[in-house]
Amino acid sequence: MSRILDITQDNADRFSTGTVQAKHHFLESGLFDDDALAELIEGYPEEHMSIHTTTLNPDGVETWRHGSIKGRTGADVVEAIKRGKLWINLQHMEEVAPRYHALVARSFEEINEKNPKLKHMRHNTGILISSPSARVLYHCDISPVVLCHVRGAKRLWLYPNTEEFISNHSREQVVLRETEEEVPYTEDMDKHAQVFDLQPGDLLSWEMQAPHRVDNIEGLNVSMTTAYYTPEAMKQYGVIYGNGVLRRLFGMNPKSVDALIGGIVQAAGKRLTEQGLLP
Numbered sequence: 431m432s433r434i435l436d437i438t439q440d441n442a443d444r445f446s447t448g449t450v451q452a453k454h455h456f457l458e459s460g461l462f463d464d465d466a467l468a469e470l471i472e473g474y475p476e477e478h479m480s481i482h483t484t485t486l487n488p489d490g491v492e493t494w495r496h497g498s499i500k501g502r503t504g505a506d507v508v509e510a511i512k513r514g515k516l517w518i519n520l521q522h523m524e525e526v527a528p529r530y531h532a533l534v535a536r537s538f539e540e541i542n543e544k545n546p547k548l549k550h551m552r553h554n555t556g557i558l559i560s561s562p563s564a565r566v567l568y569h570c571d572i573s574p575v576v577l578c579h580v581r582g583a584k585r586l587w588l589y590p591n592t593e594e595f596i597s598n599h600s601r602e603q604v605v606l607r608e609t610e611e612e613v614p615y616t617e618d619m620d621k622h623a624q625v626f627d628l629q630p631g632d633l634l635s636w637e638m639q640a641p642h643r644v645d646n647i648e649g650l651n652v653s654m655t656t657a658y659y660t661p662e663a664m665k666q667y668g669v670i671y672g673n674g675v676l677r678r679l680f681g682m683n684p685k686s687v688d689a690l691i692g693g694i695v696q697a698a699g700k701r702l703t704e705q706g707l708l709p
């Protein structure tokens with residue numbers, strides 16, 4: 431079987447801990463042309479699908495707006511995305527559309543060949559299909575994410591993963607799901623961003639929870655994104671989640687990296703996860 435990824439040793443070594451760039455060959459699978467995408471959308475369970483647009487509020491702040499594709503065919507939806515300012519996100523492909531997730535799974539296998547120490551688990555693979563002018567607002571994701579861009583052109587702005595660009599308070603709100611991963615942003619932050627112009631075949635990954643935003647540049651945009659955890663990422667998640675809970679429930683003011691509290695909370699988080707109460 432031919433390789434699905436071209437990744438250097440340095441990038442494989444950095445995977446999940448820093449910015450990583452590589453090339454993938456997902457497009458050759460034939461799973462991403464309009465007909466295949468229409469079929470995928472049409473049969474996708476609604477509970478794993480979200481469709482959004484962004485609108486400008488009277489106060490000048492741009493926010494997400496949710497929609498529904500009820501009563502539309504997959505082909506209608508693909509056409510609407512080509513013409514509008516929409517994006518659709520189909521999640522949990524590892525369960526619903528394993529042929530798609532298999533591309534990502536093979537990518538992880540090839541990264542592991544170069545970096546056998548990398549442990550990864552709890553994959554959630556999604557496909558983002560978005561309009562030529564759509565954008566994803568400034569946000570951070572809860573877990574590490576790898577983005578494989580497949581069609582169209584987009585520009586990703588990646589900001590320093592520091593308190594100045596995302597406060598501990600915002601990070602806690604995201605992890606506790608009190609916000610939809612949106613965090614405060616002003617345009618003057620852009621001069622500190624790294625800019626990546628993504629073309630079909632580009633893979634990009636970055637440090638866990640580093641804030642970023644995306645502007646589509648041209649064409650129907652199709653990307654696969656996989657959220658996953660490493661043992662270190664689970665620990666970081668547990669500490670932030672736990673400190674957030676302690677702050678809210680008990681008025682405590684733990685430091686975000688407090689190892690003792692983090693340890694207690696990690697154990698509590700593990701129990702909640704086992705009981706199906708945490709993702």
Ligand SMILES: [Fe+2]
Binds near residue numbers: 569570571575642
């Ligand atoms: Fe993201």
